[in-house]
Amino acid sequence: MALSRNVSLKDALRYQGKGPMLTFILHRISGLSIVLFVGLHVLGSFLSQQFGSDAGTVINAIYENWIFQIYIISCGLFHAINGLRIVILDLWPKLIEYQREAIWLEWFVFLPLFAMTVFVIIRTALAG
Amino acid sequence: MSARKVSLTKRGFDFETTMWIFTRFSALGMYLFALVALVGALLMGARTQMNLADLIRWMFMSNPNHVLNTNVPDIVPWSSDFWKWTGSGFILLAATHGLHGFLSVLEDYLTHPGWRKFFRYLVILILLAMAAIGVYVLWTS
Numbered sequence: 001m002a003l004s005r006n007v008s009l010k011d012a013l014r015y016q017g018k019g020p021m022l023t024f025i026l027h028r029i030s031g032l033s034i035v036l037f038v039g040l041h042v043l044g045s046f047l048s049q050q051f052g053s054d055a056g057t058v059i060n061a062i063y064e065n066w067i068f069q070i071y072i073i074s075c076g077l078f079h080a081i082n083g084l085r086i087v088i089l090d091l092w093p094k095l096i097e098y099q100r101e102a103i104w105l106e107w108f109v110f111l112p113l114f115a116m117t118v119f120v121i122i123r124t125a126l127a128g
Numbered sequence: 129m130s131a132r133k134v135s136l137t138k139r140g141f142d143f144e145t146t147m148w149i150f151t152r153f154s155a156l157g158m159y160l161f162a163l164v165a166l167v168g169a170l171l172m173g174a175r176t177q178m179n180l181a182d183l184i185r186w187m188f189m190s191n192p193n194h195v196l197n198t199n200v201p202d203i204v205p206w207s208s209d210f211w212k213w214t215g216s217g218f219i220l221l222a223a224t225h226g227l228h229g230f231l232s233v234l235e236d237y238l239t240h241p242g243w244r245k246f247f248r249y250l251v252i253l254i255l256l257a258m259a260a261i262g263v264y265v266l267w268t269s
Contacts, residue, residue: 028233031226031230031233032233035226035227035229035230038226039258042258042262042265043258043261045193045265045269046261046264046265049265049268049269069181073181073185076184076188077184080158080159080162083155084155084159086155087152087155087156090152091152116180117184120179120180120181121181124181
């Protein structure tokens with residue numbers, strides 16, 4: 001296995017991958033966030049339900065905060081929409097040639113959906 | 129750009145390849161579950177009883193507790209066995225997809241074979257525990 005790395009952190013940060021690199025990074029960040037927060041949410045619900053522990057209440061209080069809701073729903077939406085692009089391009093490799101156009105299309109789908117969702121969350125939060 | 133043509137026997141079909149294809153198909157599977165949840169929610173009256181954010185939340189996990197804070201008048205159709213089965217399917221796909229994703233990110237930064245092996249088994253352990261807990265919570269809540 002070729003496992004040694006020759007890229008320094010400085011070089012890595014200077015790498016300008018543009019659009020595809022951005023989606024790659026966001027896909028990782030959103031994916032890890034979902035694993036972490038959904039995992040904690042399930043664990044919290046299990047603990048409160050099984051042992052009457054406060055852990056679930058504490059975790060859900062954080063999760064029901066509208067700022068956190070905006071964060072986690074943008075992770076979920078982005079991961080789902082970017083994931084669909086990856087699946088389509090990977091299952092039809094000839095389309096890889098158009099991946100930059102696909103990424104533009106992806107933002108056109110994501111942004112309106114994201115804006116509408118954030119609008120609804122903020123409106124609900126303001127209504128109390 | 130022409131696609132590389134290496135036969136499957138030459139390429140081999142190891143753990144990484146299996147999980148690579150699994151990640152793609154589990155994503156499609158979750159899309160299917162989300163679509164079923166969306167259509168089901170609309171049939172049960174989500175159009176007038178829920179907002180977009182609550183609907184998306186229900187699509188990601190068809191747990192009746194997720195519609196408690198909406199204007200849904202009767203929770204009974206939302207807590208049927210059908211939704212428990214689709215939710216369980218979603219949990220199993222999502223847990224495997226997500227924890228394998230976590231492992232791939234880790235292995236991008238871990239170079240020592242011992243640590244890679246350790247985390248591979250640790251992630252399998254977490255996967256089994258979390259999938260069991262998730263399905264259990266869904267059926268008993």
